[in-house]
Amino acid sequence: MSESATRDRDQWDVIVVGGGQAGETAAQYASQFSGLSTVLVEEDLIGGECEYWACRPSKALLMPVEARSVGRDLPGVREILGDRPLDVPAVLARRDDIAFHYADPQEVEFLEANGIDLVRGRGRLAGERTVAVTASDGSVRTITATRAVVLATGSTAAVPPTDGLAEALPWTSRDVTALREVPGRVVVLGGGPVATEAVTWLRALGADTTLVHRGPRLLKTMEPFVGEFAARHLAEAGVTLRLDTTVTRVRRPDARQRGIGHLHGGPVTVTLDNGDEIEADEIVVALGRTGGTDDIGLESVGIPAPHGYLDVDDQLTVVGTDWLYAVGDLTGLALLTHFAKYQARVAGEVITARALGRSLTEPPFDSLTTAEYDAVPHVVFLDPPVCDVGLTEAAARGRGIDVETAEYDIAAISGAAISREHYDGRAKLVVDRATDTVIGATFVGSATTELLHSATVAITGRVPVSRLWHAVASFPTVSEIWLRLLETLQLGRRRS
Ligand SMILES: Cc1cc2nc3c(=O)[nH]c(=O)nc-3n(C[C@H](O)[C@H](O)[C@H](O)COP(=O)(O)OP(=O)(O)OC[C@H]3O[C@@H](n4cnc5c(N)ncnc54)[C@H](O)[C@@H]3O)c2cc1C
Numbered sequence: 001m002s003e004s005a006t007r008d009r010d011q012w013d014v015i016v017v018g019g020g021q022a023g024e025t026a027a028q029y030a031s032q033f034s035g036l037s038t039v040l041v042e043e044d045l046i047g048g049e050c051e052y053w054a055c056r057p058s059k060a061l062l063m064p065v066e067a068r069s070v071g072r073d074l075p076g077v078r079e080i081l082g083d084r085p086l087d088v089p090a091v092l093a094r095r096d097d098i099a100f101h102y103a104d105p106q107e108v109e110f111l112e113a114n115g116i117d118l119v120r121g122r123g124r125l126a127g128e129r130t131v132a133v134t135a136s137d138g139s140v141r142t143i144t145a146t147r148a149v150v151l152a153t154g155s156t157a158a159v160p161p162t163d164g165l166a167e168a169l170p171w172t173s174r175d176v177t178a179l180r181e182v183p184g185r186v187v188v189l190g191g192g193p194v195a196t197e198a199v200t201w202l203r204a205l206g207a208d209t210t211l212v213h214r215g216p217r218l219l220k221t222m223e224p225f226v227g228e229f230a231a232r233h234l235a236e237a238g239v240t241l242r243l244d245t246t247v248t249r250v251r252r253p254d255a256r257q258r259g260i261g262h263l264h265g266g267p268v269t270v271t272l273d274n275g276d277e278i279e280a281d282e283i284v285v286a287l288g289r290t291g292g293t294d295d296i297g298l299e300s301v302g303i304p305a306p307h308g309y310l311d312v313d314d315q316l317t318v319v320g321t322d323w324l325y326a327v328g329d330l331t332g333l334a335l336l337t338h339f340a341k342y343q344a345r346v347a348g349e350v351i352t353a354r355a356l357g358r359s360l361t362e363p364p365f366d367s368l369t370t371a372e373y374d375a376v377p378h379v380v381f382l383d384p385p386v387c388d389v390g391l392t393e394a395a396a397r398g399r400g401i402d403v404e405t406a407e408y409d410i411a412a413i414s415g416a417a418i419s420r421e422h423y424d425g426r427a428k429l430v431v432d433r434a435t436d437t438v439i440g441a442t443f444v445g446s447a448t449t450e451l452l453h454s455a456t457v458a459i460t461g462r463v464p465v466s467r468l469w470h471a472v473a474s475f476p477t478v479s480e481i482w483l484r485l486l487e488t489l490q491l492g493r494r495r496s
Pocket residue numbers: 017018019020021022023041042043044045046047048049050053054055056058059121122123124152153154155156173177194292295296327328329330334335336337338339340
């Protein structure tokens with residue numbers, strides 16, 4: 001049904017509030033095999049952060065960075081590239097293509113193809129199974145759901161209460177991914193994926209970059225060698241790193257909102273805890289996210305969200321209800337598009353099973369209706385990239401698991417050494433001794449991102465290490481790292 005055709009309707013089986021990747025997928029999965037009528041409520045562009053201001057545009061900005069590095073490291077290509085800088089207008093033009101030129105007809109088409117209705121406006125719970133939608137003209141309509149309401153309102157960039165930071169109108173992830181001009185000098189605050197990725201493309205596009213991070217290590221949730229690897233390569237690219245450093249004060253006398261991706265005013269002065277001052281043309285805040293629980297009417301149904309995220313069970317049902325679901329960033333469980341969509345698939349199947357009166361513990365729903373979090377894959381698209389899945393050694397030991405580990409230098413693998421002249425990379429496996437299965441894997445280095453899924457399959461499939469011996473990787477691919485890791489494990493076992 002078209003958007004205009006939904007105007008006179010006020011009831012559906014399922015209402016989904018928030019049309020990001022999580023919301024769109026929940027709507028699709030709740031309706032596709034159930035016959036349930038579903039409506040999506042979205043106040044902005046359908047597709048959410050990922051499509052326009054996060055994953056897609058950021059990766060479009062990063063791909064040329066790594067491609068140039070690999071080319072510069074390969075005789076025959078190096079000579080063609082020379083020291084030439086990236087073609088900034090061409091990179092930004094492709095970024096715009098990948099971000100669908102900040103318009104959503106392709107998503108409207110997806111909804112129509114899947115029989116999902118659309119109501120544009122801001123949704124707010126107004127009681128059980130009831131949502132009040134405020135349109136851009138200020139008019140409010142109330143719609144109700146016979147079965148379920150799914151909240152998928154995502155997250156936004158957090159701006160902490162540092163003296164003068166909010167008043168300086170810093171760039172957030174939206175500005176830095178949708179940048180229209182490259183700041184001459186830029187200070188990036190943070191040490192997580194957003195900060196490390198953003199500083200990578202800003203530097204490659206020609207900015208003089210400083211990254212300020214309060215901790216001693218970048219990407220602190222990953223194995224320690226990941227942060228060291230990332231810091232080394234960022235420094236080699238010319239990024240100034242100020243680790244173990246806190247910003248105490250920000251001043252920007254001429255702060256002006258000039259639109260997403262444009263400089264937000266004149267020069268900004270950033271004061272550090274050791275008294276140093278950095279002057280820059282822009283400041284980027286990449287210090288985590290705030291869950292989208294603000295002003296969505298949770299009080300109307302008595303649901304608390306003290307930490308800004310909603311507590312859900314493994315069926316994505318909001319704790320304390322049997323009709324309200326939450327998926328994606330809003331749950332705060334894994335702020336990643338692939339996990340947002342995974343949770344949404346689970347929630348959609350749960351809604352379907354419950355509507356059809358089917359058991360969640362019998363086929364086909366038994367395998368589809370419980371979300372698991374043992375193997376969340378993270379890829380940070382740095383130059384070179386880093387990635388992990390499952391538990392780090394420290395996290396596993398913290399849970400009392402008796403682990404053995406294997407580490408290996410990926411540069412020693414033929415496939416890696418052939419792929420570029422100065423390969424730099426490392427791999428680590430964490431194995432649970434009791435079950436003889438892999439519970440964590442980390443890879444850093446070129447061409448490792450596509451390798452990660454093999455580890456995800458090994459972990460979720462609980463494949464015994466003894467069986468992995470028979471999973472023979474092709475020569476000469478970087479995947480042969482698996483053999484070296486298994487040999488390293490064997491060596492340790494035979495010695496002990
Ligand atoms: C810079 C950056 C890069 C990233 N890169 C990656 C990556 O490479 N890979 C990856 O997996 N993840 C990445 N992420 C994370 C990823 O973007 C999020 O996990 C993902 O977008 C979450 O999807 P979501 O649908 O839960 O939320 P969102 O994308 O935030 O969507 C929520 C939607 O709800 C709408 N909405 C909110 N409130 C209301 C309301 N009351 N009524 C109606 N509509 C409402 C919003 O307008 C929005 O469209 C990145 C994040 C950032 C910031």
